[in-house]
Amino acid sequence: MADVARRAGVSMATASRALSNHPHVAAETRARVLAAAEQLSYVVSPEASRLAGGATDRVAVVVPHIARWFFASLLEGLESVLRDADLDVLLYHVGDEADRRRFFERLPARRKVDAVVVLGMPVRDGERDRLELMGVHIVAAGGQVENYPYVSIDDAAAGRQAVDHLIFLKHRRIGMIAAIDPAEPGWPANPGRTHAYEMALTDAGLPFDPALVVTVPWGGLSGADAMSGLLSLRDPPTAVYAHSDEVAFGAMRTLRRAGLRIPEDMSVVGIDDHPMAELSDLTTVAQPVRDQGVLAGRMVLALLAGEQTAGGVTVPTRLIIRGSTAPPRR
Amino acid sequence: MADVARRAGVSMATASRALSNHPHVAAETRARVLAAAEQLSYVVSPEASRLAGGATDRVAVVVPHIARWFFASLLEGLESVLRDADLDVLLYHVGDEADRRRFFERLPARRKVDAVVVLGMPVRDGERDRLELMGVHIVAAGGQVENYPYVSIDDAAAGRQAVDHLIFLKHRRIGMIAAIDPAEPGWPANPGRTHAYEMALTDAGLPFDPALVVTVPWGGLSGADAMSGLLSLRDPPTAVYAHSDEVAFGAMRTLRRAGLRIPEDMSVVGIDDHPMAELSDLTTVAQPVRDQGVLAGRMVLALLAGEQTAGGVTVPTRLIIRGSTAPPRR
DNA sequence: TGCGTGATCGGAAACGCTTCCAGCGGTTGC
DNA sequence: GCAACCGCTGGAAGCGTTTCCGATCACGCA
Numbered sequence: 001m002a003d004v005a006r007r008a009g010v011s012m013a014t015a016s017r018a019l020s021n022h023p024h025v026a027a028e029t030r031a032r033v034l035a036a037a038e039q040l041s042y043v044v045s046p047e048a049s050r051l052a053g054g055a056t057d058r059v060a061v062v063v064p065h066i067a068r069w070f071f072a073s074l075l076e077g078l079e080s081v082l083r084d085a086d087l088d089v090l091l092y093h094v095g096d097e098a099d100r101r102r103f104f105e106r107l108p109a110r111r112k113v114d115a116v117v118v119l120g121m122p123v124r125d126g127e128r129d130r131l132e133l134m135g136v137h138i139v140a141a142g143g144q145v146e147n148y149p150y151v152s153i154d155d156a157a158a159g160r161q162a163v164d165h166l167i168f169l170k171h172r173r174i175g176m177i178a179a180i181d182p183a184e185p186g187w188p189a190n191p192g193r194t195h196a197y198e199m200a201l202t203d204a205g206l207p208f209d210p211a212l213v214v215t216v217p218w219g220g221l222s223g224a225d226a227m228s229g230l231l232s233l234r235d236p237p238t239a240v241y242a243h244s245d246e247v248a249f250g251a252m253r254t255l256r257r258a259g260l261r262i263p264e265d266m267s268v269v270g271i272d273d274h275p276m277a278e279l280s281d282l283t284t285v286a287q288p289v290r291d292q293g294v295l296a297g298r299m300v301l302a303l304l305a306g307e308q309t310a311g312g313v314t315v316p317t318r319l320i321i322r323g324s325t326a327p328p329r330r
Numbered sequence: 331m332a333d334v335a336r337r338a339g340v341s342m343a344t345a346s347r348a349l350s351n352h353p354h355v356a357a358e359t360r361a362r363v364l365a366a367a368e369q370l371s372y373v374v375s376p377e378a379s380r381l382a383g384g385a386t387d388r389v390a391v392v393v394p395h396i397a398r399w400f401f402a403s404l405l406e407g408l409e410s411v412l413r414d415a416d417l418d419v420l421l422y423h424v425g426d427e428a429d430r431r432r433f434f435e436r437l438p439a440r441r442k443v444d445a446v447v448v449l450g451m452p453v454r455d456g457e458r459d460r461l462e463l464m465g466v467h468i469v470a471a472g473g474q475v476e477n478y479p480y481v482s483i484d485d486a487a488a489g490r491q492a493v494d495h496l497i498f499l500k501h502r503r504i505g506m507i508a509a510i511d512p513a514e515p516g517w518p519a520n521p522g523r524t525h526a527y528e529m530a531l532t533d534a535g536l537p538f539d540p541a542l543v544v545t546v547p548w549g550g551l552s553g554a555d556a557m558s559g560l561l562s563l564r565d566p567p568t569a570v571y572a573h574s575d576e577v578a579f580g581a582m583r584t585l586r587r588a589g590l591r592i593p594e595d596m597s598v599v600g601i602d603d604h605p606m607a608e609l610s611d612l613t614t615v616a617q618p619v620r621d622q623g624v625l626a627g628r629m630v631l632a633l634l635a636g637e638q639t640a641g642g643v644t645v646p647t648r649l650i651i652r653g654s655t656a657p658p659r660r
Numbered sequence: 661t662g663c664g665t666g667a668t669c670g671g672a673a674a675c676g677c678t679t680c681c682a683g684c685g686g687t688t689g690c
Numbered sequence: 691g692c693a694a695c696c697g698c699t700g701g702a703a704g705c706g707t708t709t710c711c712g713a714t715c716a717c718g719c720a
Contacts (some may be wrong), residue, residue, distance in 0.1 A: 001676065011700045016678060024698060041463065043440050047380040048676035051705045056377070061421075066406040067620070069397060076396040079423050088442065089421045091391075093409050110373050112418065133371065220609045277604055279550045279583045290397070293395045331706065341670045346708060354668060379704030381675045 077293025141296035159196025175237035223250025239267035263326035281323035434595025471626035489526025505567035533574035553580025569597035
């Protein structure tokens with residue numbers, strides 16, 4: 001920067017002010033400095049700048065999965081608003097328990113960011129304490145609904161939309177394929193979506209048959225297995241509610257292989273509106289995934305600007321009826 | 331750090347050496363420093379450290395798409411090795427031409443990273459010049475096959491595996507659905523995969539009928555449209571080769587809706603081995619996507635360690651025959 | 661016993677910025 | 691006409707590390 005200052009014929013103090021858009025710099029002077037910087041193709045050293053000044057202009061994003069559509073979409077939305085605000089995104093993938101423990105234990109983002117956003121992943125109590133240690137803003141999206149400012153859907157409501165749709169079609173034996181995160185064995189499947197199933201049945205006066213709910217690790221193949229199980233029941237369901245589209249795709253594959261027709265022989269409904277849902281003609285409950293990332297990004301910006309944020313935002317879901325659901329045949 | 335040093339009863343110089351694992355520090359002393367740091371829950375300031383020292387321990391990753399399986403998988407592989415090496419990854423999404431121009435013009439990662447890896451995206455000439463300006467190592471994965479150390483598949487070979495399979499099944503009218511990146515209108519579809527089609531036909535002595543190749547923007551819906559076009563031909567093909575699985579899925583949907591059976595009425599083959607391919611019973615040419623990211627990460631590490639790297643690595647692809655291909659009926 | 665030697669450790673100078681505190685002409689208000 | 695101000699600029703003190711350069715000390719060897 002000394003070079004730039006010299007070339008522009010000003011002091012470093014002025015050069016710094018000009019470069020960082022401070023007021024109290026004559027327009028003409030600023031132009032001169034900018035020109036000099038341009039000629040020398042100079043950019044300020046972030047390190048030095050941060051050392052002397054304040055913010056890091058970086059935010060950490062913690063995700064349990066990268067290659068899954070839902071998480072990647074959240075990330076995409078988030079990244080876009082952060083990038084527009086000239087904030088850099090540091091990506092931290094905590095794929096399994098080991099990663100997870102390591103992340104919260106070592107806190108690799110410590111001192112490196114102004115905020116951290118946790119995507120699609122509830123933060124556990126002990127972890128929260130660790131996170132607090134970082135002393136920065138924290139936002140959650142697509143998962144958490146407490147502790148932090150968050151943006152998410154109402155899982156229970158989404159589940160109701162799916163199951164109520166089946167009930168409306170007059171299905172009386174409805175199976176559920178619940179998915180647990182393979183990275184978190186031992187943790188329960190999405191409670192909201194599970195609870196919605198039970199409530200919907202109750203409200204419709206239908207019996208709850210434990211045999212009709214099967215819980216599997218998340219994934220298409222697991223969904224296929226789950227469907228096999230359901231089909232082998234003495235009295236199989238006439239419709240299936242899957243916790244997520246990917247699982248539903250697996251179920252559909254099993255049905256296809258079994259020679260059963262969808263929706264004539266079996267209705268299938270999922271949640272998410274994965275891009276493949278449209279191609280597979282899957283009835284599903286759509287959630288605005290990318291938007292949730294965007295909203296989370298805006299929250300970060302607001303927090304960084306010192307604004308008070310509302311506790312959380314719940315975005316609406318919407319039932320999309322396609323060809324995988326119909327009234328039962330009998 | 332001054333606090334830590336004081337508490338451990340040593341100078342800052344020694345504290346620094348102990349914290350950063352330098353030799354010439356007595357084991358006992360080091361332990362004392364580490365303990366002090368632990369008690370104060372102190373971590374070195376990356377900014378200050380970088381200012382004084384050398385590397386930023388960060389690498390920039392540039393991707394044209396985040397929410398697409400292929401790119402997200404590359405990213406996942408890459409991130410995992412980088413993270414294991416305690417390098418932070420800065421994510422830069424250049425979704426469209428505007429983003430792209432902005433990125434290469436402003437070079438937001440300038441001075442912030444030790445290396446940049448470009449994922450699934452050929453770097454154009456002018457852009458390369460800009461990148462050079464950063465003066466850091468550059469690696470490409472899943473796309474580029476020149477200019478930089480790279481890791482990628484042999485697109486031409488992959489294409490051949492797909493088309494040759496159809497030819498082996500005795501198909502004589504084979505359609506091709508080529509996909510161009512919607513973010514780069516005007517740029518050609520994957521040349522290797524396209525060329526493979528032409529060569530395979532030629533080698534098999536089959537005529538090349540321009541009507542049988544349709545080029546569409548990447549995407550499932552586009553694939554569906556493309557298939558519609560192919561079906562409306564006076565003399566439709568008996569098999570279709572799609573540049574990627576997602577496009578193939580779209581094609582399959584069109585066939586399903588048209589009441590045509592796969593593979594009896596039409597064979598379909600894709601490239602990628604997307605997770606949905608298995609669920610859709612799609613014959614495809616598998617490529618190790620995550621591995622490409624991993625290898626790129628290792629290259630970065632090697633480069634950073636000052637090692638010389640081979641120009642590039644080509645990973646093998648493999649035909650996976652499922653239920654979407656069979657000999658033509660006539 | 662005297663001295664070279666290597667292992668440790670401390671002092672202090674960078675590293676490249678930001679910003680507080682003044683200083684400097686020129687206005688403005690009375 | 692004088693003092694209080696104002697807009698702009700410069701000097702210099704940090705910001706928190708790393709590392710160069712010696713200094714110290716215990717040891718081994720002649």
